[in-house]
Amino acid sequence: MVAHTLASESFDWQFDTCGDPKLVAMLEAAKTFADAIMNDEDPNWLCLLGTSGAGKTLLAKRLLAFWRARGGYRVIQGRAGEFQSLGESRLILWPKFIERQLDGQWGEMQGIRETPFMVVDDLGREKGPPAFNAARADEVAESRLGKWTVFTSNKTLQQIADTDKRVASRMLRNGSATIDINVPDFNLRKRKPSA
Ligand SMILES: Nc1ncnc2c1ncn2[C@@H]1O[C@H](COP(=O)(O)OP(=O)(O)O)[C@@H](O)[C@H]1O
Numbered sequence: 509m510v511a512h513t514l515a516s517e518s519f520d521w522q523f524d525t526c527g528d529p530k531l532v533a534m535l536e537a538a539k540t541f542a543d544a545i546m547n548d549e550d551p552n553w554l555c556l557l558g559t560s561g562a563g564k565t566l567l568a569k570r571l572l573a574f575w576r577a578r579g580g581y582r583v584i585q586g587r588a589g590e591f592q593s594l595g596e597s598r599l600i601l602w603p604k605f606i607e608r609q610l611d612g613q614w615g616e617m618q619g620i621r622e623t624p625f626m627v628v629d630d631l632g633r634e635k636g637p638p639a640f641n642a643a644r645a646d647e648v649a650e651s652r653l654g655k656w657t658v659f660t661s662n663k664t665l666q667q668i669a670d671t672d673k674r675v676a677s678r679m680l681r682n683g684s685a686t687i688d689i690n691v692p693d694f695n696l697r698k699r700k701p702s703a
């Protein structure tokens with residue numbers, strides 16, 4: 509078991525692994541990501557991919573909560589001395605983002621570029637012209653390089669690569685952690701009598 513920071517260990521992840529090694533690995537990856545934030549390491553990505561109902565969105569939202577409660581603070585020098593400042597964070601639902609982009613709301617890109625912590629939820633679930641979607645995904649991926657970013661997708665890395673090689677290859681570079689998980693839906697897992 510990896511040693512984690514006190515902050516990530518004491519945070520309430522509200523994530524039930526049901527003892528499944530794949531879910532344990534996903535939670536571990538989230539804690540490692542949280543540790544990297546706490547330790548002020550170079551920002552990178554966490555990509556949670558795989559079957560629907562695995563808990564990817566839940567864990568991404570918990571990481572956002574971790575940022576807001578613990579990891580997102582930096583010491584700033586002000587005129588009255590040092591103070592703690594919380595870096596901005598946001599979650600975008602990718603299918604909704606694509607709808608807004610199709611609607612011509614281009615101004616949103618600047619915020620995406622500048623936000624220190626961001627969750628991009630449900631990549632690959634968007635409707636819309638595939639070439640348009642791929643171009644937007646490329647642009648967002650490019651703008652998030654070297655910034656704390658959590659991507660979730662119900663697609664596998666291979667499926668992402670089939671529609672967008674550039675995004676998939678970035679998911680494997682620059683110290684990004686990519687978890688490709690295949691487990692039964694949470695509600696189905698819950699219904700199984702425990703052994
Ligand atoms: N490990 C878990 N512990 C607690 N609740 C979970 C867990 N995994 C999934 N859930 C619940 O099951 C539902 C589906 O999870 P979600 O995070 O949306 O899955 P995914 O994004 O992988 O499709 C949500 O209501 C979520 O809160």
Ligand SMILES: [Mg+2]
Nearest residue numbers: 564565630660
């Ligand atoms: Mg999801």
